[in-house]
Amino acid sequence: MSEESETAGDAVSVLAEALRAEYAAVYAYEFVGGSAGDEDRRSRGLALAGEHKSTRAELREAMLDRDGSPPAVRPTYPLPSDKDGRSIDDFVVGVENTCARAALWLTAADDTDLRTTGTRLLQEATVRALEWGGELDSLPGFEGS
Structure with missing residues (x-):
């Protein structure tokens, strides 16, 4: 495998992971939009x-x-069993943390455009998690930080 095709393969791999996270996020937020216990x-x-x-x-x-x-979209994704405010907030923070972890992999890509995109997506996911009541990790996107 040439260095160029290895780089393209790595880019495709990290993009696939980020896409999977976004598929789940769309599903999650549509659930929240239709099922949350309050209008806000x-x-x-x-x-x-x-x-x-x-x-x-x-x-x-x-x-x-x-x-x-x-990658293919899954027919369903995990959802919270309760629809009360705290359960929804915790659920969405988890979704955004998953998006942040996927974006973090993009920031490590060889492709400069993907690194830039990953940085922006990591920031956006972190801010959204905070807006839903999450806590700021010292290293957003890393497990156990």
């Missing part, structure tokens, strides 16, 4: 579903630009 959370959920759909489209395009095949 439902409105925020629907708005953020739209943001994650835009990110999903951006990552899908980046995947196709690198001759990759976007």
Whole structure:
């Protein structure tokens, strides 16, 4: 395998992981938008579903630009059993932490455009997690930080 094709393979791999996280985020926020116990959370959920759909489209395009095949969307993703405010907030913070971890892998890509995208997505996911009541980790996106 040439160095160029190894780099493209790495890019496709990290893009696939980021896309999987975005698929789950869209599913999660659409659930929140339709099921949260209060209007504010439902409105925020629907708005953020739209943001994650835009990110999903951006990552899908980046995947196709690198001759990759976007991963399949799963028919369902884990959802919280309760729809009360704290359960929804905790659920969404977990979703954003997953997106942050996937974005972190993009920041380590050889491809400069992917690193830039990953940095922006890591920042966005961290801010969203904080807005839903998450705590700021010293190293967002890292497990156990």
